[in-house]
Amino acid sequence: MPLDRLALQGLRNFSSLELSPGPRINVFVGENGTGKTSLLEGIHVLGMGRSFRTRQLRNAIAHDASELLVHGRLAGDPPVPMGVRRHREADELDMRLSGEKVGRVSDLVQTLPLQLINPDAFRLLEGSPSGRREFLDWGVFHVKHDFLDTWKRYRRALKHRNALLRHGRMQDASMASWERELAHWGNRMDELRRAWLDAFLPVFHETLDGLIKLPDLELRYARGWDRKRDFAQVLEQARDTDQQMGFTQQGPQRADLAIRLGRRPAIETLSRGQQKLVVSALKLAQGRLLERLTGLSCVYLIDDLPAELDEGRRRIFCEWLVHMRCQAFITSVDPGALMEQWDPGTPVSMFHVKHVEVGQGQLLPMDR
Ligand SMILES: Nc1ncnc2c1ncn2[C@@H]1O[C@H](COP(=O)(O)OP(=O)(O)OP(=O)(O)O)[C@@H](O)[C@H]1O
Ligand SMILES: [Mg+2]
Structure with missing residues (x-):
């Protein structure tokens, strides 16, 4: 089931951000330091109860915030809301699934299977x-x-x-x-x-x-x-x-x-x-x-997809993602690098991540 809502609060440079991802390919482009990796990190926290960038989740809490909160909703009938909250002073995670508190990370993992492709x-x-x-x-x-x-x-x-x-x-x-x-x-x-x-x-x-x-x-x-x-x-x-x-x-x-x-x-x-x-x-x-x-199907988090790949390989990689009918969250610093990879008809949502826009508010898909 794809995520159709995502909300991040107090995570890295995001004080509060909401977006409605598309069901298939979501591309986040933006300059260095605008928060693209942090967006993927937020989804990782939601599905795995931990960051892929730090062992101490408290390090991912925005400097001026006392807690981080990630909320998502899986599309379905009925939809499945998920949430993870981590307070700076608390030792434990507060994890919720369909409104109920859950005690085990494995419940999140089972609900939102994730695969991460990044330099790590x-x-x-x-x-x-x-x-x-x-x-x-x-x-x-x-x-x-x-x-x-x-x-x-x-x-x-x-x-x-x-x-x-x-x-x-x-x-x-x-x-x-x-x-x-x-x-x-x-x-x-x-x-x-x-x-x-x-x-x-x-x-x-x-x-x-x-x-x-x-x-x-x-x-x-x-x-x-x-x-x-x-x-x-x-x-x-x-x-x-x-x-x-x-x-x-x-x-x-x-x-x-x-x-x-x-x-x-x-x-x-x-x-x-x-x-x-x-x-x-x-x-x-x-x-x-x-x-x-x-x-x-699992949700793919792919940080800087174009890096290290030639144009032909990028295309094949993207074709696999489309072929698999999974939901993917892909980042790139170069808006041009991932514009032409998709066959016509592939549902692609492009988001431009900008400091001002994402610090607070809603991130809306842009026209392609
Ligand atoms: N705990 C924190 N509190 C506030 N801001 C932070 C925190 N940790 C990191 N940042 C800032 O968050 C911003 C977003 O970082 P992120 O790594 O997500 O950027 P990015 O868009 O992936 O950049 P790049 O293209 O260089 O990979 C950076 O400006 C970073 O300095
Ligand atoms: Mg990054």
Whole structure:
């Protein structure tokens, strides 16, 4: 379901801003520092309960405001209002869905599936495995309904085993039972991730192929422990070394999705533009698979789409977005760069973000 209303208060340079996004492609153009990324940040806060620019959401609160508030409405019958509020002094988020207070971010995530493509998305290639696990688990979470429960049970058992390790209670009777739990839920996580990946890979390669020819590019899943060994055995045999480290060293919490080109990590070879296309293909394929398996479409947040892409690639990227029938929020500093990409008939709403106009009031689409 697309967002048909968005209101931001006390976020970065916005004291108060309202807009009615179009159901499909929304383009925000404007000079540096006018608030384009902040707009995407607001939608991210609404759907994920956190910013993509700062770990501390309080840093996104406008300097002269005491709180930030993001409100959105998903089109539908009935429409679904969503809201997130964060007070400077409060430790907790106030999250609302259809007028009711909700306690878990996962409720927002499930209601408004988001995919973000921005310079941080390059971390999928160059960063630590945690970003790639997050990517993998986003997909599994949205299509396998027992994943969240499985993950929580696994985390609980992991916490208990780690506590026993730290306190040197290796012979404790509960150790074996927590290890059994850990092995059970760990194997289940691995199964769910694998099943999702089997469905994802063909969609990814098809999407990538449309953007750029990289026949040697490969995604390689590592489950977090030896491929040939049973997880329960691995845990039992690793007790001593785990105790020395003070935590459980192997398991699905260490899984990775290595992205390789031939025999090397892809990041060592790909140009910046090629990296952006690979990352974009990963993110576009997530949305395509979600749609295929659940009928839900996700909302794309794409910061500075034209950067690093040649004209032909921009066009193909935009064609995928149109083809997927998703809602997208795209920013650019260059108004010309995204004018001609769309086939006639594609519903595109263009917004010009200007300091004065967006600081307060309504942001209206401009004539194209
Ligand atoms: N906490 C804050 N309170 C008030 N203003 C802030 C805060 N944090 C950032 N800003 C300002 O908000 C403005 C919008 O920043 P934003 O990053 O959204 O701009 P942008 O349009 O994406 O720019 P660019 O084209 O350079 O990427 C900037 O002028 C920035 O200095
Ligand atoms: Mg920006």
